[in-house]
Amino acid sequence: MLTRFDWLRRSRTGPELLATLQYLEQMPELPTDEGELGPPPAAFDGPCARCWIYPRATGRYCATCQAILDQAWQLRATVLRSVVVWGFVNRLPRARPGSRGFGGGDILAAYVQDDRHFLLMLHHGELKSWLQDLALYYGAELKGLLQIFPTTGGRSAQMGELLARMIHQETRFPPDRLRIRFFSSLTQIFNPRPYEKEGVLTFEVSEFLNTLELAAVFRTVLRPDEQKLLYELLHTADSAQAQFYWGRFLGMLGQEARDMLNAWGIRTWSAYQISLLYELVDYVTFYRSG
Secondary structure (H helix, E strand, O other), rough: OOOOHHHOOOOOOHHHHHHHHHHHOOOOOOOOOOOOOOOOOOHHHHHHHHOOOOOOOOEEHHHHHHHHHHHHOOHHHHHEEEEEEEEOOOOOOOOOOOOOOOOOOOOOOEEEEEEEEEEEEEEEEHHHHHHHHHHHHHHHHHOEEEEEEEOOOOOOOOHHHHHHHHHHHHHHHHOOOEEEEOOOOOHHHOHHHHHHOOOOOOHHHHHHHHHHHHHHHHHHHHHHHHHHHHHHHHHOOHHHHHHHHHHHHHHHHHHHHHHHEEEEEEEOHHHHHHHHHHHHHHHHOOOOOO
């Protein structure tokens, strides 16, 4: 009655999506068309309150939904720092020998829809290394679109809805290269036009990796308190005041930090570019040269 992908689209929250992915990996047997259907909705009875298909096992939910919800409760802390990737590519990345991941690297869970689509979840800090593995081992052979988006608590939007939006957008770009669409917030997903116009939403894979590298250098060179001061300074409306405090701020920094900010010309960046840099700091570890 419900396909494996239908179960994924039933996910309301990030923990439910991860729990469903893990359930599909561990329990390939799902209710089938031959399974018993739940009774019609009534005052004191009805089908499962989550899938609305199968009979309730205990309480309000069928056995499958109850198992997913029980697992989701335990995954809340894990999902807080995770990200979702929906891939539409010309060939599926294969797990390398000795690798735990889908295409390389450590991931939380993965699902293959068909020979061109896949879904996976991974920790923020694994995104850069996972993309580097794809670029290194596949190079120009891998083409298509990878859409990276956050999880949600299910109040303003549900994970199934976000996934449907990703699918709707996937054919907008020609499959001539590998592109990345990075959504850092629900606002970008529901109103992508201004971010697309500013060039901070869709990237070629090498361009996005370079931006992640900038974020790693930024996180390493500037302490958290210096990052906060810089953000406030870059958003100061009074140009004369900003110029005065800019000199004082540079005087507080070490030579490496001053050289970095001057080389980047960060004061000429748009507000969208600055926001992207600060958002990507959560997705990188400290930079280590060599």
